[in-house]
Amino acid sequence: MQRRDALILAGTLAAPAIHAQEAFPGNRTLTLTVGFAPGGVGDMVMRQLSESARAKRGVQTVVDFRPGAGSALSLDRIARATPDGTQVALGSVSALWIIPHQQQLGYDPRQLTGLGQISGHPLAVYVKTDSPLRSWADLLAYARSNPGKLSWGTTGSRGFAEVLVEAAFRHEGVQTSTVPFRGGAEAIASMMGGHIDAVASADFGPLLAQGAVRLLAETGPNKVPGHPDVPTFRELGYPLSDAVAYGVVGPPGIPRQAVLWWQEVIRETTQDPAFIEALRRIYAVPDYLDAEAYTRAIRDGYARFGAALRG
Template sequence: MMKKRWVTIVLVALITGLGFTSYSQANNYPTKPIEIVVPYTAGSSMDVMARVIADEATKYLGQPMFVTNKAGASGIIAGADIINSKADGYKTVVLTNAFFGTTVKTQKMPYDPGDIVPIGNCMQYKMGLFVRSDSPYKTLNDLLEYGKKNPGKLAWGHHGRGISPTMTAMLIFKKAGVQTVEIPHKGSAESVASLLGGQVVASTSNYGPFKPHVESGKLRILVVYSDQRFSDLPDVPTGPELGFPDVGKMSVLIGLYAHKNTPKDAIKVLQDVLKKVCESEEYKKAIKKLGEEPRYGSADLIKKAILDSEEVGVPLLKEIGLYVPQK
């Protein structure tokens, strides 16, 4: 009887010990460096953000974080790297909600984007509609009224039909009932030059390339494409404030993602560290210097943003002939 009891005690101790060991091992993560894959070249806004995160996160993780650039196909190549790698928490990727909401709807995908899940949000791209400061358009309504009174004369520039700033401008003009003339450019530098030179009345873009000219007083930003005002542009209204609620759903959020099969304990560690990093003054200062908006948010914020982007963006893609049905 005593022998049986002793055996039982030993077995219980072993089982408990094994359970404790397994739990401890799981919570030893990370035990080696963690990679952040960036879908754009070194020096891009997304790349700089990732490097700031990597530097700051290393302080909390006890292991280095490092950045690898895998540019091409608007993020699809970087996403494929995550899909084809071991889902162990040692490889993450920086992507936008727009990648999932619209980009993957413009071509046949070699993998299921749903296999990549958000960890947390880190930043928001500033986007808006710009005019020259010496123009008579002090507000968005001024510009739209001109367009209504002069059908087919409001020429506006963009640098890509399927990108978020362009689709958001299309959304505004369509709802306002304004007939416009699109002037495509090869890049943001050409868009800036065209607006400054008077070849177009307005231009839609990310804020970064236009920022120096806004700050110097040469250009004016009429509206920001966001669901909330930006910290360094407090006097510029958002689309929803001006009667265009769907503009807020086209906000572009940049976050950290991982393979959906990544262990939950690893995801939890990364979420906790990301929150600390993104809420630190060092991080916020670096992102503001970059010209973008620091914006931490949970995975739920990103999931909602993806659905919003898809809801508004897909009909626009279909209208302009860029939508590609999946399976």
């Protein structure tokens, strides 16, 4: 009996150690937070990642929407989460590179754990196809003739699109009215309803394929696939012209085992034909960076845009 009791006690004491060494994530549910309203590009990216994790790894996942402040609210929440790797968030360039320079936030993007970059997206200024504004030159001419009257929507106040496009308008010496929304779907609905004149976002893909919108300019350095006639901000000589990318971030201090697990799931997702096709439909492409490279990109972008905003 004494030997049996000793074995039971030894097994009980060993249980925590065995659990600690269990492969991540074990039987825990993973929460993927999206800082934009449902229906936009960020929603699609994280749902695809969620599906990939379930299908390829057999884990339980939940997509949680926490829109607000250009997705900065979601990163503020993630920064305070338990750093065990079970809670991650969509990393947007707005919330990582720009908004922290403009607001007092509860997170420092340089301290977040970068888990991997997943996709690259064109971000365009666009209008309805029945708009009288048929080109970027038309839009500028209208803005010059009607100071402050041109209204255009973005996916969040003082986010990436707003900073880039406003810098272009300042360069051109025109005054416009910016209208921030909680996500691209809401901004598009307002434009399609005739409440605003244009939208600057990465959410135009389905409407462009349907012929419902017309692209006037691409804010990044690269052409929109299949639309070589749409000028880029780099071609136009504007002071800011950067590519849009989405990645996945977590709180500071995530264990290495969890970082490597997420990194591999992100890499697998970028190679998934279903994900590649979903991106193609919105004129985007897989753009994988591993955890180390993505963390470096976060810090580099934060420093670069901080300098640009101060200058």
